[in-house]
Amino acid sequence: MFDSFTLVAATADLDDEPTARGVADLVEFRMDLAADPVRQLAAYDGELPLLVTNRPAWEGGEVDGSDADAETARLDALEAALGNDAVAAVDIELAALRREERAVRVAEEAEALGVDVVVSVHDFAGTPSERAMVSLLSAAASAGDVGKLAVTAEDRGDALSLLSATNTADAAGERVATMAMGEAGRHTRAVAPVYGSKIGYAPVDAAEATAPGQYDLATLDELVGELSSR
Numbered sequence: 001m002f003d004s005f006t007l008v009a010a011t012a013d014l015d016d017e018p019t020a021r022g023v024a025d026l027v028e029f030r031m032d033l034a035a036d037p038v039r040q041l042a043a044y045d046g047e048l049p050l051l052v053t054n055r056p057a058w059e060g061g062e063v064d065g066s067d068a069d070a071e072t073a074r075l076d077a078l079e080a081a082l083g084n085d086a087v088a089a090v091d092i093e094l095a096a097l098r099r100e101e102r103a104v105r106v107a108e109e110a111e112a113l114g115v116d117v118v119v120s121v122h123d124f125a126g127t128p129s130e131r132a133m134v135s136l137l138s139a140a141a142s143a144g145d146v147g148k149l150a151v152t153a154e155d156r157g158d159a160l161s162l163l164s165a166t167n168t169a170d171a172a173g174e175r176v177a178t179m180a181m182g183e184a185g186r187h188t189r190a191v192a193p194v195y196g197s198k199i200g201y202a203p204v205d206a207a208e209a210t211a212p213g214q215y216d217l218a219t220l221d222e223l224v225g226e227l228s229s230r
């Protein structure tokens, strides 16, 4: 997975899966935004494979990760999800891998089960320098199967820097996924795949976006299809 562009339908409600079928390649289950994620996963009988994400508040999500116990509980829930046969990929934050042994163990467990690891970095405050982004992408890509960087663009210059960093990482043979959040970065969701980004996220319904500036699934599918060879 992730060798070519992968379109991901992001949702907190696995009942959305039939609507994503035929368009998305994968469903991202945002466990941190979901009501009763354990029950939803156990009951899942959809066709699309799942990417599970349990994003902590310290990285822009909803689940508590404010102390060691909360982080252990969050990562335990993520690890438990790996046992579900529908789970093909897991998202783990680069910052968690850097500071928590428990996160490294979840990544190792995923690898042992043949579950791909998306190592993610989010910047909700702005866009780091191009050099810093290249280095973050490299660190994230080498810590898992794909390195993902989502930044917040304030202007076109930020969007261009992200595209350029994506191009550099791709040319270096790194498997990466990039997107700029916010209005100024919106077009990067369609354009970054041209520069090597391997994942695009979109909600099935634009009203249920999981990040600022996302296109709805059908629109992203169409835009990426027009611009790349999807």
Ligand SMILES: O=C1C[C@@](O)(C(=O)O)C[C@@H](O)[C@@H]1O
Pocket (backbone or CB within 6 Å): 010, 028, 030, 053, 091, 120, 150, 179, 181, 201, 202, 210, 211, 212, 214
């Ligand atoms: O990390 C990402 C990328 C994302 O933040 C985006 O900007 O599309 C959406 C999230 O659901 C996903 O986990």
